[in-house]
Amino acid sequence: MTTTLVAEVVIEPESNVAPVVMPETPVPVATDVTFRIRRYQPDFDEEPHWVDYTVALYPTDRVLTALEKIKGEQDGSLTFRRSCAHGICGSDAMRINGRNRLACKTLVKDIDISKPITVEAIKGLPLEKDLVVDMEPFFAAYRQVLPFLIPEGHEPTKERIQSAEDRARFDDTTKCILCAACTTSCPVFWTNEQYFGPAAIVAAHRFIFDSRDAGANARLEVLNDKEGVWRCRTTFNCTDACPRGIEITKAIAEVKQALIFRRI
Amino acid sequence: MQTHEFDVIIVGAGGAGMRAALESSTRARTAVLTKLYPTRSHTGAAQGGMCAALANVEEDNWEWHTFDTVKGGDYLVDQDAAEIMCKEAIDAVLDLEKMGLPFNRTPEGRIDQRRFGGHTRNHGEAAVRRSCYAADRTGHMILQTLYQSCIKEGVEFYNEFYVLDILLNEETGEPVAAGVVAYELATGEIHLFKAKSIIFATGGFGKVFKTTSNAHTLTGDGMGIIWRKGLPLEDMEFYQFHPTGLAGLGVLLTEGARGEGGILRNAAGERFMERVAPTIKDLAPRDMIARAMVQEVREGRGAGPHKDYVYLDLTHLPKEQIESKLPDITEFSRTYLGVDPVTELVPVFPTAHYAMGGIPTNVETEVLRDNVNIVPGLYAAGEVACVSVHGANRLGTNSLLDINVFGKRAGIAAANYANSVSHVELPRDSQEQTIALVEQLRSSTGGERVAPLRRALQETMDMNAQVYRTEVTLKQALIDVQGLRERYKNVSIQDKGTRYNTDLLEAIELGFLLDLAEVLVVSALERKESRGGHAREDYPARDDVNFMRHTMATRKIDAQGQEYVHLDYKPVSVTNYQPMERKY
Numbered sequence: 001m002t003t004t005l006v007a008e009v010v011i012e013p014e015s016n017v018a019p020v021v022m023p024e025t026p027v028p029v030a031t032d033v034t035f036r037i038r039r040y041q042p043d044f045d046e047e048p049h050w051v052d053y054t055v056a057l058y059p060t061d062r063v064l065t066a067l068e069k070i071k072g073e074q075d076g077s078l079t080f081r082r083s084c085a086h087g088i089c090g091s092d093a094m095r096i097n098g099r100n101r102l103a104c105k106t107l108v109k110d111i112d113i114s115k116p117i118t119v120e121a122i123k124g125l126p127l128e129k130d131l132v133v134d135m136e137p138f139f140a141a142y143r144q145v146l147p148f149l150i151p152e153g154h155e156p157t158k159e160r161i162q163s164a165e166d167r168a169r170f171d172d173t174t175k176c177i178l179c180a181a182c183t184t185s186c187p188v189f190w191t192n193e194q195y196f197g198p199a200a201i202v203a204a205h206r207f208i209f210d211s212r213d214a215g216a217n218a219r220l221e222v223l224n225d226k227e228g229v230w231r232c233r234t235t236f237n238c239t240d241a242c243p244r245g246i247e248i249t250k251a252i253a254e255v256k257q258a259l260i261f262r263r264i
Numbered sequence: 265m266q267t268h269e270f271d272v273i274i275v276g277a278g279g280a281g282m283r284a285a286l287e288s289s290t291r292a293r294t295a296v297l298t299k300l301y302p303t304r305s306h307t308g309a310a311q312g313g314m315c316a317a318l319a320n321v322e323e324d325n326w327e328w329h330t331f332d333t334v335k336g337g338d339y340l341v342d343q344d345a346a347e348i349m350c351k352e353a354i355d356a357v358l359d360l361e362k363m364g365l366p367f368n369r370t371p372e373g374r375i376d377q378r379r380f381g382g383h384t385r386n387h388g389e390a391a392v393r394r395s396c397y398a399a400d401r402t403g404h405m406i407l408q409t410l411y412q413s414c415i416k417e418g419v420e421f422y423n424e425f426y427v428l429d430i431l432l433n434e435e436t437g438e439p440v441a442a443g444v445v446a447y448e449l450a451t452g453e454i455h456l457f458k459a460k461s462i463i464f465a466t467g468g469f470g471k472v473f474k475t476t477s478n479a480h481t482l483t484g485d486g487m488g489i490i491w492r493k494g495l496p497l498e499d500m501e502f503y504q505f506h507p508t509g510l511a512g513l514g515v516l517l518t519e520g521a522r523g524e525g526g527i528l529r530n531a532a533g534e535r536f537m538e539r540v541a542p543t544i545k546d547l548a549p550r551d552m553i554a555r556a557m558v559q560e561v562r563e564g565r566g567a568g569p570h571k572d573y574v575y576l577d578l579t580h581l582p583k584e585q586i587e588s589k590l591p592d593i594t595e596f597s598r599t600y601l602g603v604d605p606v607t608e609l610v611p612v613f614p615t616a617h618y619a620m621g622g623i624p625t626n627v628e629t630e631v632l633r634d635n636v637n638i639v640p641g642l643y644a645a646g647e648v649a650c651v652s653v654h655g656a657n658r659l660g661t662n663s664l665l666d667i668n669v670f671g672k673r674a675g676i677a678a679a680n681y682a683n684s685v686s687h688v689e690l691p692r693d694s695q696e697q698t699i700a701l702v703e704q705l706r707s708s709t710g711g712e713r714v715a716p717l718r719r720a721l722q723e724t725m726d727m728n729a730q731v732y733r734t735e736v737t738l739k740q741a742l743i744d745v746q747g748l749r750e751r752y753k754n755v756s757i758q759d760k761g762t763r764y765n766t767d768l769l770e771a772i773e774l775g776f777l778l779d780l781a782e783v784l785v786v787s788a789l790e791r792k793e794s795r796g797g798h799a800r801e802d803y804p805a806r807d808d809v810n811f812m813r814h815t816m817a818t819r820k821i822d823a824q825g826q827e828y829v830h831l832d833y834k835p836v837s838v839t840n841y842q843p844m845e846r847k848y
Contacts, residue, residue, distance in 0.1 A: 043761035060600070072715025076758030076767040081304075083479040086515045086596060088404060089304040105599060128450065129764040135301060148416035149364030159361040161373035167366060174366050174398070174405060178303050212364065245595075 028058040033113045035066055038120035041077060042129050052116060059109035063096055063119065067103060067131075080131035087243055090179030094131050095120045100181040100241040122184035124193065138180045141196045145204040145222055150215025166211035173206040173251050175244040182238035182248050194227040198238035198248045201229055205251040208258060220259050229255050265695060266455045270295045271682035272675075273444055273459035275427045275486060278305035279403070279667035280646025280674070281465035282410035285419045287675025288463070292682045295457070296419060297446055299426040299481065299769075302411045306467055306479045307667065310403025311592065312520030313395030314360075314664040315383055316353035320374045321393045326350040328386060329394065333662060334841045336382040336549045337620075337655020338796035339812060340499070342837035345627050345651040349662070349669045356668040357396050365409040367398050368589070378589075379523040382549040382659040388848065391523075391547045395661045400518050400590045406664060424449040426769060428698045430462060430489050432639065433688040439493075439633060441641030442688050445698040449769065452762030454695055454702070460685055461641045461678035464490070464623060464631075465671065468647040471773075472781045473616035473730070474722035477509055477516035481773075486648040488776030490623050491783065495633055496816045498650040498834065499621035500780070501788035504658055504797045505731050507553040509615025511573035513600055517593045517612060519660040521605075522546045524589055527577045528553070529609065530560045531567035536574075541848035548848045551657040551797045554614040558731045561613075568611055575609035614731055620658055620797060621787075622650040624816065624834070629674035635816065635834045641681060641688075645674040652814065655836075656796020705771050710754030714771050717755065721748050721774075721781055729785055734802045738789045745781045752778055779819075786829040787815045808843050812836055 032054050040048035053070045064082055071078045080103070081091040087105040096106055097118055111117055125133035151160075176199060183189050183197030204223055208216045223229040229252060238248040271292035274281045281296055288294040298305070317324040329350035334341045361367060361375060368376040377393040385392040398405040414421070425446040432439035443458040466486030470478025491497055507528070508517040522528070528546050530536050540556045541548035548556075557574050566572050578586055583606045586594055590605075597603050597610050623644040625631050629651075630638040646667045653666055721744075728741035752775060759767035793807035794800050814834040821827050 041761055042763050060602075068715075071767070072713070076714070077761065079759070079764050079766050083300060083304045083481045084306060084309050085480060086309070086600070088309050088401075088592070089300075089306070089479065091300070091304050107599070129761075132764050139301070143415050148412040149362075151362070151364075155362060159358055159367075159375050162369055163373045164369045164371065166373075167369050170366070171399075174408070175401070176408075177308070177404070178301075207364070210364065210366070 028060060030056040030058050031113065033057045033066065033108060034116040035070065036116040036118045037078070037130070038118070039078070039130055040127055048127065057108045059107070061108050062104050063106045063108070063117070064092055064103040066108070067119070079129045088177060090177035093122050093179040093181040093184070095122055100185040102179060102181065102243045105243050122180060124184045124190045125180070135180065137193065138183060138197070138199065141200040142178065142203055145196065145200045146215055146219050147203040147207065149207060149210065149213050150218065151212060152214035160212050162211055169211070170206050170209040172246050173202045175246055176202050176206070177244060179243060181241040181243055185237040185241040187235060187237065188231050188233055192227070192231065195231045196223070196228055198232070198252060201252050201255055202246060202248055205255050208255065216258070223255060224259055229259065266453065267458065268295070268455060269458040269687070271459065272461045272463065272678045273297060273457050274463045274465060275444060276305070276465035276467060276646070276648070277302035277421065278465060278467055278646065279307035279406050279410060279664065280671035281463070282414050283668050283671030284463050284465060284645060284675030284678065286410065286413055286417060287672055288679040289417055289419045291676070291679035294420065294679070295422060297422045297425040297427055297444070297457070299424060299449070299485070301423050302414070302421060303407060305407060306482055307664070308404045308407040309477070309479065309516065310406070310664050311400040311516065311518035312380060312523065313378065313397035313402045313661045314357060314406070314668070315380060315394040315659070315661040316357040316396055316665065317350065317394060318354060318357060318375060318377060318396065320370060321377050323385070324392055324394055326353065328384070328392070329353065331387050331841060332383050333653060333659055334655070335388070335844070335846060336659040337657055338806065338846055339808070339841070339843040340502070340652065340655030340795060340814065340836060342652045343839040343841060344837045345653045347839065348627055349653045349665060352669045353665050356665060356672070360406060360409060360668065363409050363413045365398065365405050367396055378520060379547055380660045381519045381522065381547045381553070383661070384544065388543070391544050395520065395523060397520060399588070400520055400592045403664060406668070422446070425455065427485070427489070428701065428772065430493060430642070431690050431694045432493065433691060435689070439639050440688050441639060442690050443694070445695050447698070447702060449764055452765060454699055456690065456695055458687055458690060460682035460687055461643065463674045463678050464644040464648050465646045465674070466648045468619040469777060469780050470616050472721060472725050472777050472784065474726040475509065475514040476616035477506055477514055478616065483773035484776045484780045485773065486644070487622055488779050490631070491779055491819055494819055495631070495639065496624055496818045497621060497783055498624035498814050498816055499652060499787070500783045500817055501791050501815060502620035502656050502797045503616065503784065504550055504618040504620060505554040505614035506617035507550055507557055507614055508576055508612040510596065510600055511568065511611035511613045514615035515596050515600055516615065516617070517576060517596065517610065518590070519550070521576060521578060521590055521593060524585060525581050528557070529575045529577050530565040531571065532565060534565070536560055536565070544848045549657055549659060551799070552848065554731050555799055557614055573611045573613040576612045577609050578605045579607060579609065616730070618658055618663060619647055620650070620652070620654040620656065622648050625649050625651055627651065628677045629670055630677065641685070643674045643678045645670040656798060701772065702768065705755070705757055705768055706760060708754070708756040710756045712751050712755040714755060714757065714767070714774050717748055717751055718774050718777070721745065721777060725781055729788060732799050732801050733788055734800065735789065738785055741785045742782070742789065745778060745785060749778050749782065783817050783829055787817050787831065790831055791815060812843065
């Protein structure tokens with residue numbers, strides 16, 4: 001629904017001057033958008049129920065903006081977590097039109113607004129209120145995989161040496177912001193809350209494949225548990241849900257390989 | 265109501281709080297209280313790096329770093345504190361590496377370093393590679409690494425516990441730290457925490473502005489609590505506007521983008537920083553660049569349909585360099601503006617970013633109750649504190665450094681103090697004020713709502729107290745803020761429940777924001793000079809004779825019972841560097 005206007009700007013070819021096309025932003029238009037939010041107020045409600053709200057939004061507005069507007073202008077009791085509002089703190093993972101996403105990284109222009117947009121809490125963790133779940137089981141699983149460096153040997157006076165290649169080996173899994181979008185999109189986790197879930201395995205991967213770490217065996221022992229990495233059924237839901245673009249299924253596969261061959 | 269007892273209570277679980285916790289928890293019984301989860305803290309949004317004169321890629325030393333910090337801060341920096349920070353920077357980086365932080369590496373496998381604004385070789389000769397970094401998510405990696413280390417050390421966290429008051433024992437006539445009162449978000453319960461030492465590490469208050477890189481949760485709670493206790497706040501007029509916020513949104517794009525070779529251009533494509541800072545150009549300090557950008561727009565050289573922003577140009581950099589060293593900001597630009605930095609110019613404009621001022625402390629992070637005396641047992645570190653290592657303008661990367669150096673110092677000092685004293689009695693009815701605050705808001709039937717008041721505050725602050733200020737604009741801001749403070753007395757909330765009452769939380773936060781906005785504006789009105797981040801168009805020059813001194817603001821009550829902002833001053837600590845004209 002947006003049109004991109006591109007103005008061609010001719011620029012003198014001097015060293016000081018950029019020989020590029022200048023982008024121009026389209027003139028935005030606000031549209032009424034309806035959100036169907038699954039509400040649950042534990043002090044007052046027996047059961048969760050759906051409530052519709054309509055707000056005027058620009059195509060570039062985030063779903064988080066909509067929630068803020070609803071809370072600020074229509075119903076102050078609407079409850080959700082949020083902080084940074086640009087996809088780095090991991091507070092506002094929720095199910096938007098049935099998919100786990102960060103509300104602050106989901107733009108109105110990228111979703112179908114011809115029918116109400118459904119918003120509900122992430123699944124598989126205890127529902128506390130509206131879009132808020134109890135995160136404790138999630139962080140408990142994370143803590144179990146020993147998510148910290150376990151070095152061995154003499155501590156150097158300066159930094160440990162690590163080649164750029166060794167550093168690249170685990171780069172992808174250092175991006176995790178612990179938003180739980182992956183774990184709570186996993187069908188295995190929904191039916192078996194003992195399963196560590198993809199986020200914890202991502203954390204384990206980040207250290208198992210770090211050349212400075214010597215704790216791989218201890219971590220692999222944890223993940224070899226019957227509720228560990230073997231529960232993964234490779235549905236790729238986690239990879240699809242990750243707002244940081246981490247190749248989670250691949251990371252899990254690498255951990256499985258390491259377990260089979262006991263070799264990093 | 266539950267009562268807990270610890271040796272050390274740390275309020276806030278960002279970089280400073282968790283770095284403190286790692287030291288304190290091995291020495292004394294420690295708990296960390298945070299209104300979020302630790303990994304949600306705004307340290308995680310920092311991007312570009314953490315400077316330390318490791319000299320891994322070129323000659324460097326901590327004295328040069330100190331000089332840059334002092335000059336960058338427009339000579340309002342306490343030079344003894346800056347020396348400590350820049351000297352201890354080297355160990356601070358190595359500590360993080362040993363905890364597992366995945367720094368980018370040189371071809372030899374050492375920690376890689378890149379250029380950053382205002383960081384120079386040999387007192388300003390040229391830009392130097394001093395910033396240690398992990399792509400453009402250095403803050404994220406620091407936050408994760410510290411949290412992971414806290415798990416390793418078994419640090420005790422109270423997540424989603426919102427501290428609303430500090431308790432001071434004044435039996436001897438002088439305040440001594442005794443504990444804090446916290447509101448448990450999950451249940452609505454009030455908790456009392458007795459402690460021998462208390463460390464405030466609650467971050468900044470960027471939400472007084474509309475266009476800001478700050479998280480929704482950065483509402484100045486720690487500074488606000490200190491303010492209401494009648495303790496001073498230092499240099500609150502000095503607020504940093506980061507040059508490269510995504511235009512219209514304020515989302516931060518790291519200065520590291522310019523460290524990697526990015527260039528700022530106006531609508532005509534001109535590299536305007538060449539005119540302003542001929543030696544280091546786009547790597548001049550943030551205050552100078554932010555002013556230059558505003559000038560470009562004011563003089564009609566802005567870009568876009570409203571000519572109200574400039575461009576960050578990365579298009580001459582190799583695609584792989586952009587995608588490997590600046591992946592996050594590339595994604596922010598693509599996601600939020602639909603602009604691909606690899607091939608297109610990114611619209612940028614200054615965004616409210618960092619409070620140079622805050623709770624005054626000495627270099628041991630002990631909180632000052634006046635220019636000389638401390639509050640025993642009370643500590644502050646990080647953005648909430650003013651040591652002052654940033655003076656009138658913070659250099660890029662020095663905040664991640666600040667939280668690590670002074671967070672560590674706070675943890676050690678607080679634990680040592682706690683181990684040397686016994687608990688003092690909590691003041692009588694210590695929780696009453698907090699319960700009254702919560703109940704008043706929950707039961708109020710006033711006609712004012714939080715969101716419109718907050719928006720009005722942010723709009724007047726953006727309009728009147730931003731990059732450029734005058735007596736006229738600041739007076740307007742003051743009138744507006746005072747009017748909003750009156751209206752705030754009639755604020756009510758809709759959520760009458762007890763559990764996860766974020767409606768209540770936001771109302772309390774707004775109260776702190778309004779208090780701090782007034783302190784900022786009053787302090788700015790009285791500083792009749794331009795220095796660092798405080799640019800007065802009616803007083804364009806720096807005035808070292810009258811104003812090379814820190815502002816100390818305190819809440820006082822006049823004879824009519826009205827509260828007002830009382831201003832006093834504190835000398836700047838000068839060791840090696842006499843003020844000079846600030847050219848780059």
